[in-house]
Amino acid sequence: MGYVAWLLCFAAYIWPWLSSIDRVAAQRAIATLHSFRFFGLVFILPGVVSPDLPASFATFAAYGDFATGVLAMLALLTVRIRQLFRPFVVAFNVVGVVDLIVDYYQAIQADLPAHAGLFGATYAIPVIYVPLLMITHVTAFYFLLRPHRNATRTVANEATAS
Numbered sequence: 571m572g573y574v575a576w577l578l579c580f581a582a583y584i585w586p587w588l589s590s591i592d593r594v595a596a597q598r599a600i601a602t603l604h605s606f607r608f609f610g611l612v613f614i615l616p617g618v619v620s621p622d623l624p625a626s627f628a629t630f631a632a633y634g635d636f637a638t639g640v641l642a643m644l645a646l647l648t649v650r651i652r653q654l655f656r657p658f659v660v661a662f663n664v665v666g667v668v669d670l671i672v673d674y675y676q677a678i679q680a681d682l683p684a685h686a687g688l689f690g691a692t693y694a695i696p697v698i699y700v701p702l703l704m705i706t707h708v709t710a711f712y713f714l715l716r717p718h719r720n721a722t723r724t725v726a727n728e729a730t731a732s
């Protein structure tokens with residue numbers, strides 16, 4: 571249901587805005603969201619999740635999120651250096667997608683859907699946060715692979731609005 575809710579929100583509000591702005595600005599907005607991926611470290615904090623949460627899942631999820639967040643922050647720090655910005659955008663998206671796919675796989679292998687209570691308060695992460703992360707990764711790849719056709723029109727619209 572998290573994917574359905576986010577796709578509806580994304581289609582109505584986020585996609586129209588992201589597709590109307592410069593590709594660098596769109597990637598910067600996506601990187602900003604993903605810079606908060608350090609939040610996944612809560613999976614390995616004692617007392618936050620159940621000690622019965624499988625360590626194989628918790629450790630990979632925590633450090634995969636952390637690596638993605640650091641790469642997203644590096645992208646943000648290098649936004650004015652195009653030769654570095656794009657590789658960091660590619661890196662945080664590749665690492666982030668691999669992290670989420672492996673997390674899904676490990677969660678299914680450990681039968682975590684049947685033991686959702688092991689997540690404690692972090693249950694909101696896979697239900698609310700992860701769908702938005704995956705959707706924005708797909709969007710980032712779309713923007714990386716497809717040229718922006720409305721760049722001239724967008725710049726002209728911004729100049730007119732000023």
